[in-house]
Amino acid sequence: MDIPVMVRWALLALMAAQLFPIVSALRRMRRPEAGPRGEARLDLADALGCVVLLGGFAIDNMAVALSGLAVMGVAISLSAGRELRARRRL
Template sequence: MDFPETVRWTFAGLACLTLAALVREIRRLRRAEPGGRARVRWDAADQGAGLVLTVGGALGSLHLFGAGLVLTGVVLGGKAVRAVRARRRTTVGRPST
């Protein structure tokens, strides 16, 4: 994959920002209470997948970029399923009108 030089530098900057966000999520994971750890794990996985995606773009590696896209899709799908399950859990006990 051949990106122009400015696009690669943009991806490199985004990779640095994503790495900083991943470190923040890992720190949140260490402090999280057991009930909130699942949400923080999904957020950390999202940042990790984004890091793979941006590093792949910065290096111009189609394999890393594609793996990052797949990982991001899987993580976002998992977060969506978790959100739908949480919403169903809260609405099951309510009577319908």
């Protein structure tokens, strides 16, 4: 399946927009507190998974896109588990 050039440019723009959450997560990982660093790792994995997913769609490679989707799924499920565990402690 051939992807139109306009869609490829849109995917490239979305990949560039994902640089902001990556930079934000990397800055939070440098903090000395342990709590924000753990959450930042999950946010970084989520943002990198999104970049891989969009890149897989852009180059028309479904294996790469599915691997990005898998990374995003793991990161989102782990962060949801952390949120539930934090609510139960309150």
